[in-house]
Amino acid sequence: MSLATPPLPDDALASGPRLGVHTLSNRLFVAPMAGVTDRPFRQLCRRLGAGYAVSEMVTSRKDLWNSLKTSRRANHDGEPGPIAVQIAGTDAPMMAEAAAYNVARGAQIIDINMGCPAKKVCNKWAGSALMQNEVLALEIIEAVVGACAPHGVPVTLKMRTGWCDAEKNALRLARAAESAGIAMVTVHGRTREQGYSGLAEYHTVAAVKAALRIPVVANGDIDSPEKAAQVLKFTGADALMIGRAAQGRPWIFKEIAHYLATGETLPAPKVLDARAWLVEHLHDHYALYGELTGMRSARKHIGWAVRTLPGGENFRREMNELQSCEAQIQALNQWFEALAEQHERLPHLNTAANSVCVAANDEDPTRLLA
């Protein structure tokens, strides 16, 4: 079945949704991903076409606010606004306090995590587990909105379609959240029970969009410009959020924007441009994490960047043995220069393999939308 979708006739690329005083710069958002979407990665995605980026989640546990991990997550130096901080927790007063704390430190938008199979907070499961307890979920929403409203800070909500297949309560919760003052809802088209398995479905996202007046964002398995156009059209969503497909392919936002505007596919980036983006990103990354942690945590970004390129898997294994940031950069420069001698543009073995969920989607992407 053909993937071709005609360009959207409407204002698919007009400025993004409005949240309080903020108008987001477009409708393509990078998803919050703990351990991935730190400030350097968010800035990279913003430079390459993402209109909005929410930080990795910050716990509502006060005793952890001064930890190195949380303080790195709270780093927004030089980041384009609005600064959006995601909070996760299970206790309404603690979540309100976490929201107020982050607003006092510069957060301009607070996002509540009910979308991620987050870790236990205070012996209870946070994140999407909250969807199982709508009363508590609403208590948290009301408390956080109450803490942010006096500061004019909009609160957004990220959720899944429900707890499990038999209990898809996204629509009910989204309606209640809108009534409680939530400014935008993102729906990942999977249940909590699914984790990341199976395929995202967009019927529930479309139902939420149809029922709400506030902006609704579609998320899950969007891994190509064609799929982005299909999901946008099918759901009528105000924006799209992209997570795993941006790992190692942060220019996917530009690719999607171009396709939505013209119906045409951009050529792959030039090898030397991709190298420059990666090297710049890594320098930023090392500066945030320091030599040892930076060198180790950079490995995943380098691995994602090369995994679909010829010889990428061997390079990734060799690079994992290197023990300094300088050695990583040097190896990377040499490897990309050698690649550039053979190819002007990135010669992906399988571009779509940049996404975790591709194999299933490749069978017939449109069937998900029918």
Ligand SMILES: Cc1cc2nc3c(=O)[nH]c(=O)nc-3n(C[C@H](O)[C@H](O)[C@H](O)COP(=O)(O)O)c2cc1C
């Ligand atoms: C490594 C990883 C970390 C994630 N961390 C968060 C998080 O901190 N907060 C959150 O709301 N969702 C988190 N998610 C879920 C993503 O935001 C997104 O909803 C999900 O990956 C589906 O989108 P995708 O198919 O485009 O990746 C995470 C996902 C991944 C893969």
